[in-house]
Amino acid sequence: MATAVIMPKQGQSVESCIITKWHKKQGDKIKKGDILFSYETDKASFDEEAKTEGTLLAVFFEEGDDVECLLNVCVIGDEGEDYTEFMPQNKDMAAQPQEQKEQAPSEAPQPVLEQAPAQKDGFIKISPRARALADKSGADIRFAVPSGANERVMERDVQNVIEQGKLVTSAAAEQYAQMQPISGTGIGGRVVTADLTETVAEKLPIAEFKEVKLSNIRRIIAKTMHDSLANSAQLTLNTSFDASGILSLRKKLKENAEQLGLPNITINDFITFAVSRVLVRYKDLNAHFQDDTIKQFTNANIGIACDTERGLMVPTLFGANLLSLAEIASKSKALTTACKEGTINPDLLSGATFTITNLGTLGVESFTPVINPPQTGILGVCGITERTKNGVSYPAMGLSITFDHRAIDGAPCARFMQELTQALENFSLALMA
């Protein structure tokens, strides 16, 4: 019996996922456990394994499609079996008047087909008639000025493009759709295959480059970071503390880790521990700033910025102020590992009330972290430099805090930093508190 494979719902907050790769194609024989397709949420990526055996009868979405969770993605069954009932758009058809429903079998696949080409020229909204005309005539629809409702490109708009001579030959069409529009050298100014390669050579001295479509995660980072800088009043304070205390404590703990049954405790864990303890006393820094209210949190949910191959990810260490140093160390480790492997539960990628980011391991001496809104502060951990106090040299570790001046003023933030550095310099006392 044919079985549909749905787009899994990865966490409560996830509404849709993007299919990043198909590992199987229609007609392929499928064994249990075969990876059917890879997909990603805002920040994490997953592989969907086959749970049944058979033939991949139908594939409803293509790579790059953003698919609503729980929608049918493909169908596995016996060869020749009818799979039309599983088509995702059959759901909508049911709601339509009876007459249209009768046409469903022949028209059913259409919405899928329409979706696919729209992607190749970067999400242009276009009517099917306009699309058909563009395909037939070789009109470059990126030059079309949409005149339909919701900025939709209509047939008449494509007609205008044809009149302007913005055309491409059928052989050149596919590759050209991936490129920036150019003026062609073919008959009637058509873009021909030679133009696709010659542009680099002929328009010297344009620097060589490769255009890489933003990954979903990159797009999210770009939007969040830009929104943050555009919509808040953030500024950075820099300070440092004598790290000899935590360095020697870390050394001792490391030496006795096995004996004490402790996980590997990093400098970051020490800082997370200290921050979580001090932060809860600075309500406006452990908060979300929302237009005319500040949501002050009782516990410190610390976001830990984590550098992964796919880009920056920030998993949340919930209730850090309630955790022991050892717990902080093991939980942080688990979170960052999941991020790096791309298996993080998406729900753990939100909900932070304050963020810690560490560039110190890369030798950065001070920097300006960017707040992850709606949070009001982010602490940057910097590297260790040699300093002298009263003629004695000591390892000074830099800390940079960026805060949202809309939520908290400079002096209270400086006081937070003062208290934090004191806690770090006297870490054993902080541990006992």
Place this chain on the structure above:
Amino acid sequence: MYDLIILGAGPAGYLAAERAAQAGLDVLIIEKRFIGGVCLNEGCIPSKALLHSAKVLDYAKHSAQYGVTVQNASIDHSAVIERKNKIVKMLTAGIKGKMRTNKVTVIDGEGVITGKNTVAVGDAKYQGRRILICTGSQPIIPPIKGVAEGLKNGTVVTNRELLDIKEIPDKLVVIGGGVIGLEMASYFNSAGSNVTVIEMLPHIAGQTDKEVSAILLKNYADKGIEFKLGCKVVEVTDNAVIYESEGKSDMAHADKVLLSIGRKPVVDGIGLEAIGVYCENGAIVTDKTMRTNIANVYAAGDVNGKSMLAHTAYREAEVAVNNMLGKKDIMRYNAVASVIYTSPEVASVGETEETAAGKGLEVEVITQPMMFSGRYVAENVRGDGICKIVIDKKLKNILGVHMIGNYASEIIYGAALMIEMQMRVEDVKELIFPHPTVCEIIRETLFK
């Protein structure tokens, strides 16, 4: 001060004059020999007149296999030449008429550039805002022993003299098996000469697809033309041509010798050095807009040595004029068709397997016998023509079409269109070809 002075009234020159004048430019055109150039007076058109007579004779001679009885069919060479002259006269008169109606000033004489805006004809000097050089090409005369003397005493001729020859020579030796050599060999073979073609390359018809040129060679060998391939002519005497092959010397008796080893641009004696027009390998260097290195000096036609075909010259002339008028236009050479008007005809456009390989293009090649066209079968007894289509392996668009068979010359423009439009195989498969026609072979080949 003219808007445009054109040197040479061949296909490039007269067409440019017509187009420029129609656009409102004040045009002067200077021709040292005949209006219409080589093409109209001693090339394309007159040779077609002769070849048609040959074809009619061939039909008559082989009429029995089509169920028609014709007896004592023979060629009256003087009548053929007379007819040819009438055609040339009529067509050149047509060009002169076009110059008149478009108010183009025509001067007979040798134009020599003396400045960036000045052209002299004898003592007279003419000023022009722009100059278009369309001086065309001339036969290459190789430094072979005896050739200079032969040209003087008339045993050695070029296409110019051969087209006006009074009597059919008993023995004709053609040096050079390119388009001109083959067409002339074809006519004189039909007209009764014993024809020998001596070619340096191991194949005839120059750049033509090797399979196609081999079929053409077989057809003419069957008709009695002797081919000496891979042979180098070393001497021309009063009654023979001496050639060498693989170190061995041999000779072919000749009453007339046609020199047709190629043509070279006419760049001397026209004053290019006066303004410093840049040449390479004896040809004026032009860009895609037909501009030379000197501002407002253009060149079109054989003189730039790019393709040496009248239809290329036409298009180059239009590109030049469009650019003078500020209209964006560029010259493309990838879909210039070439035709050999022998019987059977050879027509090709675009890449051959060899040129594609030279450019590193990955191609697929489909070949289909012409016998897959119903009309071809109906009209050709034992026809051995083929159609060969070269396709880009990845993009599946048509890159080249090569045909041998009658009507190929009239079909090939369609193939050129497919190449210009970069149509893919699947696009061409949607075209409807009239049935029954020989052009259906393109469809048959793609559906093979």
